[in-house]
Amino acid sequence: MTPSDDRGAERRAGPKRPALARETLLAIIGALALVLCAWAIPWLKFVLTIALAKGIAVLGILLLLRAGQVSFGHSMFLAVGAYTVAFVAPGTPEVLLLLPLAALLAAALGLVIGLFVVRYRDIFFGMLNLALSMVIYSLLEKMYAVTHGTDGIRVAGLTFAGQRLEREVQEWAMFGIALTLAVGFGLLVRAYLGSPMGRALAGIKTRETRLEFMGLSARLVLLFAYVLSALMGGVGGALVAMTSRHVTPQLAYWTSSGELVFIAILGGAGSALGPFLGATAFELVRVYAAAAVADAWQMILGGVLLVVILFAPGGVWGILSSKLKGRGA
Amino acid sequence: MSTPPVTAPLLSAKGLRLAFGGVKAADGIDLDVMPGEFLAIIGPNGAGKTTFINMSTGYLRPQAGSIEFDGQPILGLKPRAIVRRGIGRSFQLPQLFTEHTVLENAALAVASRLGPWSPLTPLLRPAWREEAMDLLERFGLAQVAESRADTLNEGARKLADIAMAVALQPRLLLMDEPTSGVAAAEKMQIVETLVRVLRQSGVTAVFVEHDMDVVARFADRVAVWSQGRIAALGPPAQVLADPVVQRDVIGISTHA
Amino acid sequence: MPSTIIEWFSDNGLLFGLALLDGLAYAALVFMVAVGLNLVFGVLRIVNVAHGSLFAIGAYTAASIGIFFASLGLPMWAGYVALVLSALLVGAVLGPLIEKLLLRRIYGHEDVLQLLVTFALFMILEDVQKLIWGVQPIMQDAPMKFLGTVDIPFGDDFIPFTAYQLFVLPGVAVATLAALAWFLRRTLTGRVIVAVTTDKEAATAMGIDAAKIMLLTFSFGAGLAALGGALASPTTSLVPGVGASTIVLSFAVVATAGLGQIEGAALTSLMIGLGRSIAVYFAPEFEVVVPYIIMVAVLLVRPQGLFGVLETRRV
Numbered sequence: 001m002t003p004s005d006d007r008g009a010e011r012r013a014g015p016k017r018p019a020l021a022r023e024t025l026l027a028i029i030g031a032l033a034l035v036l037c038a039w040a041i042p043w044l045k046f047v048l049t050i051a052l053a054k055g056i057a058v059l060g061i062l063l064l065l066r067a068g069q070v071s072f073g074h075s076m077f078l079a080v081g082a083y084t085v086a087f088v089a090p091g092t093p094e095v096l097l098l099l100p101l102a103a104l105l106a107a108a109l110g111l112v113i114g115l116f117v118v119r120y121r122d123i124f125f126g127m128l129n130l131a132l133s134m135v136i137y138s139l140l141e142k143m144y145a146v147t148h149g150t151d152g153i154r155v156a157g158l159t160f161a162g163q164r165l166e167r168e169v170q171e172w173a174m175f176g177i178a179l180t181l182a183v184g185f186g187l188l189v190r191a192y193l194g195s196p197m198g199r200a201l202a203g204i205k206t207r208e209t210r211l212e213f214m215g216l217s218a219r220l221v222l223l224f225a226y227v228l229s230a231l232m233g234g235v236g237g238a239l240v241a242m243t244s245r246h247v248t249p250q251l252a253y254w255t256s257s258g259e260l261v262f263i264a265i266l267g268g269a270g271s272a273l274g275p276f277l278g279a280t281a282f283e284l285v286r287v288y289a290a291a292a293v294a295d296a297w298q299m300i301l302g303g304v305l306l307v308v309i310l311f312a313p314g315g316v317w318g319i320l321s322s323k324l325k326g327r328g329a
Numbered sequence: 330m331s332t333p334p335v336t337a338p339l340l341s342a343k344g345l346r347l348a349f350g351g352v353k354a355a356d357g358i359d360l361d362v363m364p365g366e367f368l369a370i371i372g373p374n375g376a377g378k379t380t381f382i383n384m385s386t387g388y389l390r391p392q393a394g395s396i397e398f399d400g401q402p403i404l405g406l407k408p409r410a411i412v413r414r415g416i417g418r419s420f421q422l423p424q425l426f427t428e429h430t431v432l433e434n435a436a437l438a439v440a441s442r443l444g445p446w447s448p449l450t451p452l453l454r455p456a457w458r459e460e461a462m463d464l465l466e467r468f469g470l471a472q473v474a475e476s477r478a479d480t481l482n483e484g485a486r487k488l489a490d491i492a493m494a495v496a497l498q499p500r501l502l503l504m505d506e507p508t509s510g511v512a513a514a515e516k517m518q519i520v521e522t523l524v525r526v527l528r529q530s531g532v533t534a535v536f537v538e539h540d541m542d543v544v545a546r547f548a549d550r551v552a553v554w555s556q557g558r559i560a561a562l563g564p565p566a567q568v569l570a571d572p573v574v575q576r577d578v579i580g581i582s583t584h585a
Numbered sequence: 586m587p588s589t590i591i592e593w594f595s596d597n598g599l600l601f602g603l604a605l606l607d608g609l610a611y612a613a614l615v616f617m618v619a620v621g622l623n624l625v626f627g628v629l630r631i632v633n634v635a636h637g638s639l640f641a642i643g644a645y646t647a648a649s650i651g652i653f654f655a656s657l658g659l660p661m662w663a664g665y666v667a668l669v670l671s672a673l674l675v676g677a678v679l680g681p682l683i684e685k686l687l688l689r690r691i692y693g694h695e696d697v698l699q700l701l702v703t704f705a706l707f708m709i710l711e712d713v714q715k716l717i718w719g720v721q722p723i724m725q726d727a728p729m730k731f732l733g734t735v736d737i738p739f740g741d742d743f744i745p746f747t748a749y750q751l752f753v754l755p756g757v758a759v760a761t762l763a764a765l766a767w768f769l770r771r772t773l774t775g776r777v778i779v780a781v782t783t784d785k786e787a788a789t790a791m792g793i794d795a796a797k798i799m800l801l802t803f804s805f806g807a808g809l810a811a812l813g814g815a816l817a818s819p820t821t822s823l824v825p826g827v828g829a830s831t832i833v834l835s836f837a838v839v840a841t842a843g844l845g846q847i848e849g850a851a852l853t854s855l856m857i858g859l860g861r862s863i864a865v866y867f868a869p870e871f872e873v874v875v876p877y878i879i880m881v882a883v884l885l886v887r888p889q890g891l892f893g894v895l896e897t898r899r900v
Contacts, residue, residue, distance in 0.1 A: 065697060123696070124840060127836050128880075130833060130836060131840070131880050132881065134833055135874050135878065138871075138872075138873035138874045142869075191448075191449045191451070192449065194453075195446065196440040196457075197448040198448070199426075199452050200437060203437070205428070206429075207426050209424055210493070212407070212409050212412075214437070214441040215441055215497065216409060216441050216444075224448065261704070265697065265701050295712065296712045298711055298712045299708065302705040302712075303709065305702075305704070305705035306702065306705045310690060310691075313698065
């Protein structure tokens with residue numbers, strides 16, 4: 001039985017309580033495991049913080065996937081969040097101000113772009129997002145005077161609630177903020193997906209016409225999801241910038257967007273946990289593959305992706321949830 | 330039911346014309362639907378029956394003519410605006426959210442009538458859940474409430490599709506072949522369920538139907554569609570007995 | 586106003602002429618890639634993200650064979666043999682390999698999964714390419730040198746332009762367009778391909794071997810991409826990343842033209858090629874952006890693309 005069959009059976013069975021409990025249990029175990037790893041292997045803290053940040057952005061991809069839409073340009077919102085931090089940090093280094101600002105700007109851009117792209121579906125939706133992200137990419141690359149082109153910008157020193165922290169403490173602070181936001185957005189997304197808005201969003205994938213005949217605007221439903229996903233992209237990007245302390249236009253390149261979709265599928269689109277499982281797996285494979293074979297890590301990632309799609313379409317979440325279920329039942 | 334002409338029609342279509350290429354799907358349709366009646370539309374495939382429903386619900390726009398609902402013109406309105414005014418529809422191919430359960434489908438319809446909502450309110454909150462369950466019970470679908478919509482048999486899918494339309498509490502319900510694709514044994518049962526629920530809720534109904542037994546038994550009036558025109562209109566006993574209708578329409582449509 | 590335009594032209598006329606010539610050559614290359622992508626999508630219903638990698642591999646292979654021929658002391662025209670050989674190799678070996686090993690498994694799957702499978706393929710091919718050819722720029726311009734340059738009269742001046750870019754590139758593109766149009770409309774296999782594009786189930790029911798048509802189409806599309814790459818290789822030095830930038834550009838062309846449009850893809854390639862090269866000369870900071878701005882502008886007005894046919898959903 002494949003994991004996707006498994007989920008179907010679970011849904012047919014109806015009551016979602018066991019699934020919910022499993023999800024919560026896995027979330028707690030996952031969070032604890034992350035903290036433990038970050039504590040035991042200090043250099044992993046950086047990798048895991050990045051993974052959490054990307055996971056938040058991938059939550060946005062997950063929303064669009066629920067509507068059956070793939071954005072191959074979503075990293076533009078990541079880039080907006082990241083460059084917001086890079087531009088503003090020299091004047092206002094406060095993390096607790098930078099994060100909401102990045103979220104707000106990304107959401108605003110999401111609204112503007114969203115008003116346009118929600119009129120399209122499938123291939124056109126994906127391609128328009130791609131095209132617009134490439135516009136953002138080239139602006140970042142070409143406006144050298146402002147962005148320093150491909151060299152990128154080093155992020156200035158940051159403060160946390162007014163405090164300048166030592167390196168080690170700051171790393172922990174970033175990790176903590178990323179984890180907290182990940183949990184927060186995870187809960188938000190789960191609630192949203194269970195609401196009429198979220199269920200209508202999933203309806204776009206299966207029966208968009210029916211939405212209209214229920215008196216709902218499919219475009220409005222998709223727009224809300226799009227803006228929310230842009231917002232989370234901005235937060236993810238801001239966290240990436242604060243953690244890596246360096247931003248480049250590469251963040252907005254279409255291959256980075258492809259990576260986000262990759263992570264969504266790797267983790268499994270069946271749960272709000274999927275993006276974080278996927279992002280952690282992705283970053284770990286990347287780090288270890290790059291260490292083992294410096295020139296072929298992309299190839300290894302590509303191979304992993306193929307194996308997941310062909311043999312475990314439910315992703316990491318699908319595998320874990322069926323394992324846990326087997327034990328629980 | 331011989332309705333005295335003093336009552337204003339609920340839906341009034343005048344001179345509807347629409348051609349796709351050379352095919353005239355509507356070639357001067359005039360039809361008044363009276364409040365409270367059950368009007369059956371019969372006629373061969375391609376006569377423009379679905380086109381009429383599509384025009385009345387804003388999915389297609391006629392090239393000429395007018396449609397008024399409750400005295401208000403509705404042409405040019407989007408489907409969702411027309412739905413909000415009280416015209417519901419069901420589909421020949423049931424339009425259910427296949428990945429959702431039947432209960433979720435029904436609750437979503439209930440919620441969309443009662444919206445707007447906060448994005449954090451659960452769909453299956455008690456009030457919406459209860460109303461949806463109640464609806465499903467009336468349609469005899471309570472035992473499949475927790476099943477995914479794509480696991481239902483055709484009859485149940487048809488009923489669920491209509492239940493979603495009824496959840497919106499329309500004043501007029503347009504049903505496109507509510508019994509097509511359903512096993513003969515189930516047919517009467519489905520229609521009886523439908524008629525009971527719709528009469529209870531006081532919904533006026535227009536339905537496209539190929540089964541003359543169903544038409545004879547449940548329709549107050551019958552409109553016979555032929556090549557984009559209404560060839561005959563009247564009580565079933567009279568219309569179905571017309572030899573021309575018998576030869577040209579029933580002869581073909583019962584095979585469809 | 587007109588006087589300022591005339592003034593502008595007398596100042597920039599030469600540059601503008603050069604931009605047009607460049608744009609024409611560039612459009613020819615873009616068309617070769619986009620038309621293959623379009624054809625593959627039409628028949629397989631898969632957007633092949635790795636299509637740009639096939640362009641890059643075609644370019645590298647052509648350059649390698651060309652360099653090898655030169656080391657054997659073969660004359661310069663042998664470079665053309667290298668171009669054709671490269672396209673044949675990719676079309677006849679790599680194309681069928683990818684279709685049979687990978688794509689065949691995902692026909693009819695969700696769009697997302699199909700996109701990601703080809704994205705995975707893209708990642709793999711990018712590294713394969715780096716492992717084989719390294720990251721140092723590779724240049725092999727024998728085919729271009731062989732034909733020399735032509736002086737094109739432009740007003741009172743002359744623009745020296747390579748005969749290769751002036752004649753060979755647009756020539757091959759026009760020939761490809763004509764051959765494709767003839768093949769799809771006039772030959773049996775071509776009509777079968779069109780039939781599969783329009784309605785796969787019906788075509789299969791008619792006894793058409795859809796699997797074989799898909800294999801052929803994909804291989805052919807791969808060959809076209811490789812030929813595009815091979816043709817591009819003499820005009821530029823090859824570096825990693827060529828595949829990634831090529832594919833997004835051909836996406837823009839295909840989406841702007843409308844899916845499944847061959848002649849439309851040609852016109853759009855021309856539009857986007859010219860637009861980009863005018864930007865290169867007069868507003869270099871917008872070079873990369875221009876194709877996408879054209880695409881977004883077109884889709885704003887015509888959601889189905891310039892030449893696309895609007896599909897209505899059946900209720």
